[in-house]
Structure formats: structure tokens, C-alpha cells
Amino acid sequence: SNYTEEPPRHPSLIVNSQEPFNAEPPRSALIASYVTPVDLFYKRNHGPIPVLDDIERYRVSICGLVEKPLELSMADIRKLPKHIVTATLQCAGNRRTAMSKVKAVKGVGWDVSAIGNAIWGGPKLADVLELVGISKLTSVSPLGGKHVEFVSVDMCKEEKGGPYKGSIPLIQATNSDAEVLLAYEMNGEPLNRDHGYPLRVIVPGVIGARSVKWLSSINIIENECQGFFMQRDYKMFPPTVNWENIDWSTRRPQMDFPVQSVICSLEEENTVKPGKIVVHGYAASGGGRGIERVDVSFDGGKTWVEAIRYQKSGIPYVADDISSDKWAWVLFKAEADVSHTTEIVAKAVDISANVQPENVEVIWNLRGILNTSWHRVHIHVQH
Template sequence: MAAGIIGPLEYSREPPRNPSLRINAKEPFNAEPKRSDLISSYITPVDLFYKRNHGPIPIVTDLDKYRVTIEGLIQNPIQVSMDDIRNLPKHNVTATLQCAGNRRTEMSKRRKVRGVGWDACALGTAIWGGAKLCDVLKLVGLSNNTLTTTSGGRHVEFISVDMCKEENGGPYKASVPLKQATNPAADVLLAYEMNGEVLKRDHGYPLRVIVPGVIAARSVKWLASIKIIEEESQGFFMAKDYKMFPPTVDWDNIVWDTRKPQMDFPVQSAICSLEDVTFTRQRKMTIAGYAVSGGGRGIERVDISVDGGKTWFEASRHQKPGIKYIPDEVTSDKWAWVLFKTVVDVPDRMEIVLKAVDSGANVQPESVDSIWNLRGILNTSWHHVHVFNASQLPRSHI
């Protein structure tokens, strides 16, 4: 464990949070912003960024004593300080982090699943500042795009100071392939800033991993050590969680070893300007939300239907103001979401349906039934919202 960490960790020492967040669990604290708040800006304000935790928030009181150990299947294990990290070239990477359980509540309405009941806002986009992991690993002799070490290391494991009941009270762990960790183009960071400010405790102070384009469970917070290992991490959240099983698998017949840990996130989108059932007296209505895909794939289209999927039209997409969004171009943030907005006429009643297509021609599945899984992860089915024109309804229905 890195020096300077206070223990035992206690829920009585939690940091303050924005009162507008929707709290899905108090201990450990898990919360997301309101839909309309989420899309209020392209870069998500820190206090509105979703909070995903497995235990009390760690406290580092003496940054001068904080160290991260780099060890494992390498020749020269070392400990690095925050000054060592800050002395490396700094990079800013705009990336969307998304919990694999985003939109779980929709999936649980079909069949019961296990996990935090997230709505559609368990994600956010930030400008992460820090050192590239590939530069950090050069300190122990690993060059760019290394596939394996001389001692047989093929994966990089990140170990947190965060203690989790799922790990039998041990630290949170996750890993990525060594070839990804040492690839400069993968933009894997050891981040110490978020939106130009020092990381907040909720988001991993003083140092966290950012793995763009991958489910956020691999972006380990409160980093204590980096370990070069032969196989993927055997921590709970790699070996026995966050794996995608077919609808036929339940808790009686599950065999965890038959599936690889989930990494890239599929194409995803959601309507955030409206709730699941919305009543209105407006003649026109704005439909707005987000779309994002994993692996650095851009968003090629955002398709909207107001008649339940019978007919479709394309919504405009945007990222940074004043810069045209073109998927997979250098002018676009390849690790980040796009926002969309369109204005439609409001009939007596309408079923708004949303789906996105990424630059790899991957499209969201129509039904949640085909992707249902017992952990309720990766619900990327078409997003539905029902709208009723209140002026056309009996008062008893409003």
C-alpha cells in the first residue's frame, strides 16, 4: 500500500457531493447526475461526474510520502513519487468514462439482474491530465509497443488502495494488455488532473489510471502499485465480474472462466432532455442526448424515430463548439462522446426511439432481450422515451 494512506477507511470521512445527484447507493456511495444536467456541457463538471465506489473513499494526507510501486516480471522494480510522475511529459486526453452498468435499470425491468441500479447517466466526459503510462513504463526499461517482457510479462495490473468487500477486504485490481499499456496511441494515462484541476478524492486523488475507450472498471482510482504479470489480473472485477454472458446463463449455471473480461464498450446512446414518460403542452420539443462508442471509434450517425421505429431521421452531432465533428479525424476527440440535438413537432402522443451507429458500422441492438445478462452490463439497446401531449389527454391521465 502506498505510504500516506489513512486507515481504517471510514464512511464518516466521505467528501461533500453535489446535492442534485441521484443517489443509487449511500455506502458505498454511487450516484449519477440528472439527465438534463449531464448534457448541459460537452465537458462534464467534476461535481456532476458520476460517482462509482466499492468502499469508503481513501484519504492521502502526506503527498510527499505517496509512492507507486512498479514491480512484477521486470528486471528493475522501482517506486515513483508524484514528483517523478509530474516530471514526465504531460498529456491532456479528453475521454468519456462509462460504467459497464449504465442503463441497468432498463435491463432489470425485463428480468432481474444484480448490480447498482443506474439510469442512463453513469458516464461523463472530462479532460484528464497526466503522464502517459508508456512513458512511466520506460522508467523500468519497457519501450513503446512492447508485447512481452523477457520474464514473460504480458499484462499490466493496476492495484488500488481501495479496499472492497468483493475482494474479501483486499484492494481493487484490474489489468490491460502490455501492448496497450506501452502503446503511445492508446493514450493510457496516469492522471493527476481532471478538467484542469487536481483530482478530487471521489475521482482518485492523488493518482488514477485512465484507459480510454474501455469500460471504466479498468480505470483504477487511488493507484498504489503497477505490476507486470503473465496473465490477466485475477482480481474479482476481472475474473468474476464485468463479463458478458448470453441470456441463457444464470447464477446456477454460470462458469466465469468461459468468458474474457469486458474491455471496449459497444456503441451506446441515450436521450437526456426527456424522462421515460413525459407530459407536455408544447407544440415543439427538443430531443437531445449523447452517443459514444468504445475503442476510439467515432459516431457516424445518430438516428431518431418519433413513431416507435417505423420511420427515422438523422440528428446533428457535435463535440467542441466551433469545430466540425468528423468521426476518426484529428479535429475530433476520438475517446469522447458526441452530443446531439433536434427539434420536433409534438403530436398527441409519441414514442421516441434512439440508436447510434459508430464508424465501424456497429449499431445498437433493437431489443434488450437479445443482450440481457445476469449482471445487467452493456445495455446498449435502443433507448425509448414516451411523450404525451397533455392538452390532448383527460385531466385524470396527467
């Protein structure tokens, strides 16, 4: 493995590991703008950042169960209608560190910022697949049925030196409304190397792991991808499963992410003067289920107020009417007077009325994924 050609990075990123480079911004950066700036967007890698600067020779191949395989250059990709999607990307391991306090888990120790909201641009995968004769909205059951596999070029030790890969059901890939993109733009600029230059997949509403960066080939396959990150990682297990009794084959790869919310204007421990306290944070849900409501408690969860929530304010790159917000987070705000030491808590409700679980204990799992428990911060009032 070769880490001599890593790109420059923003100095305020909190680095969880250098090689591969895994880093998140301070939580306060996430609420500074509705759209997360590229340089402060979390970076999650499993190997060195590939060098793909010979753009003239770069090709994406579409093969597998297709009658006529096809190779597309970036010029071919850019000829297709460009679609813009505002989508929140969240690593399944976001908030893992808090889960590991219950009992040790395996994985990168993320705080609450392995998430970001960006404006992605590129052709819809459904349009690309039409080029190889796969029509939109093929009626295949999402349980079983064909998958569309995305293969990269980065070398991962988990794949024994092979490339990172993953897949999504063909029925989702061919559904124009699912807005799966082959993105070459992030926040109105060409993707940078950390985020998948020149081309990556964006699967809105799904854990970040399926949004494969540095795309090299798209394979239509009979069943889901057999790669490490689909079969032996990013699966949700019950709290009883440990490294001795784990049977990976009993669970399906995680796809949609559950409803989540986090307070970003305060750290885990805070010392304040008595008086008004304002909290800001983010809330998001997967599968295109928008946020219905965010509740905030200033007394450890005994009583709640509904937060004010807002979306879209200050998007510089696209007009409101062409950017849907069902895949994007909402930012929220709530305030109260605080006179004694307490816990401030946030929990969100999505449009399907899914609610975050109260405690992390009940969702503890050995890989430390999907920690969506109520987010609590401690306030010590100093008179």
C-alpha cells in the same frame, strides 16, 4: 470499513447507495455542457474513499516482470511529459435499471447517467513504463500475453477486504496511441478524492472498471489480473446463463464498451402539448471508434431523422488542436412536430458501422451490464 471521512458531494446527485457511495447526476446535467463538471460526474465506488493526503510520502511502485522495480513520487510523475485526453468514462452498468425490468439482474441500479466526459491530464502509461525498460509497442498478442495490473488502496468486500484492482494487456499499455494515462488532473484541476486523488489510471474507450482510482502499484504480470472485478464480475454472458449454471472462466473480462446513445432532455415518461419537440442526448463508442451518426425516431422506430451532432464546443481548458476527440462522446440534437402520443427513440452508429441493438431482451445478462439497446422515451401528448 470506515465511512467517516467521505468527501462532500453535490446535492443534486441521485444517490444509488451511500456506503459505498454510488451516485449519478440527473440526465439533464449531462447535456448542459460537453465537458461534465467534476462535482456532477457520476461516482462509482466499492469501498470508502481512501485518505491519501500525505502527498510527500505517496508512492506508486512499478514491479512484477521488470528488471529493476521502481518507486515514483508525485514529483517524479509530474516531471514526465503531461498529456491531455478528452475521454468519456462509462460504467459497464450504465442503464442497468432498464435491463432489470426484463428480468432481475444483480448490481447498482443505474439510470442513464453513469457516464461522463472529462479532460484528463497526466503522463502516458507508455512513457512511465519506459522508465523500467519496457519499450513502446512491444509486439505481444492481445489474446493472452502479459498484462499490466493496477492495484489501488481502497478496501472492497468483493476482494475480501483487499484493494480494488484490474489489468489491461501490455500491448495496449505500451501503445502511445492508446493514450492510457496516469491522470492527476480532471478538467484542469487536481483530481478530487472521489475520482482518485492523487493519481488514477484512465483507459480511454474501455469500461470504467479498468480505470483504477487511488493507484498504489503497477505490476507487470504474465496473464490477466486474477482479481474479483476481472474474473467474477464485468463479464458479458448470454441470456441463457443464470446464477445456477454460470461458469465465470468461460468468458473474458469486458474491455471496450459498445456503441451507446441516450436521450437526456426528456425523462422516461413525459407529458407535452402538441407542437415542436427538441431532443438532446449523448452518443459514444469504445475502442476509439468515434460516432458516425445518430438517428432519432419520433414515431417509435418506424421512420428516422439524422440528428445534428457536435463535439468540443465550449471546452475551457485546452485548445482544440491538442485535444483529440476519438475517445469522447458527441452530443446530439434533433427536432420534430409531435401531435399524438408516441415513443421517441435514439440509436447511434459508430465509425465501424456498429449499431445499437433494438431491444434489451436480446442482450439481457445476469450482471446487467452493457445495456446499449435503443433508448426510448414515452411522450404523452395532451391536447
